[in-house]
Amino acid sequence: MPDPMRIRASMAGDKVEVKVLMAHDEETGQRKDPTGKPVPAHFIQNVTVTHAGKTVLSAQWGTSISRNPFLHFRFKGGKPGEKVVITWVDNKGETRTDEATIAGGG
């Protein structure tokens, strides 16, 4: 089971600001191991973020997203105490879903 994401969701004015750190090797498929064999590509392909059942961001990624992907975005309509749910699926079919509660303040 892949390691959990670290998600920070907080109010910034009337918007929800979200910063995510995902745990993933993001192997490009170009790196060679010590024996000279290419390490197979292993990278997140799809990311979906929802709030109250509605998609607030979706993304498709290639192999050039950095290891342990970072994601930063903002959306309207969320309130403190509500949840932001993030799902990623990688090229091997592995997946991870995590959620965070929107913090108040801002």
Next chain:
Amino acid sequence: MNPTRRKFLRTGGSLGALALAVAGGLVRPEDAFAQQWNKAAFDAKSVADVLKALGGSGSTESKDIVFDAPDIAENGAVVPISIESKIPGTRSIAILIEKNPFTLSADFQIPAGTDPFVGTRVKMAETSKVYAVVNAGGKYFHAAKEIKVTIGGCGG
């Protein structure tokens, strides 16, 4: 089983897990499969080929796309890039790295209510122009910024 769900479960491969999430009620089908992974776009090796694969027939340079990225990246494996589009009706933002083995790095869809802004970190093989390609109102716009890389980050 409703036909939509049956089609999703048959898709398998890298979308199999997402199909399970759909079946489990975690993600609505229309949201999960709104955007499939565009293999042609991610295999393309030039800005023009990526645009074509994304369905664009050309792109207009725009000063309303703002980059926040370093002029010089000390570590090509981790280059922070933020893009904000001030173009009304922005529906997607894509990041293209001209000199990378595969040009398209990421494609983000921005629903109404979400700021046309994304920040992430990318790998750059070498000094290169980085393009932000925005789809607004069905048309493509772009801005480019050269980022110098001292140590390449694609691992090749």
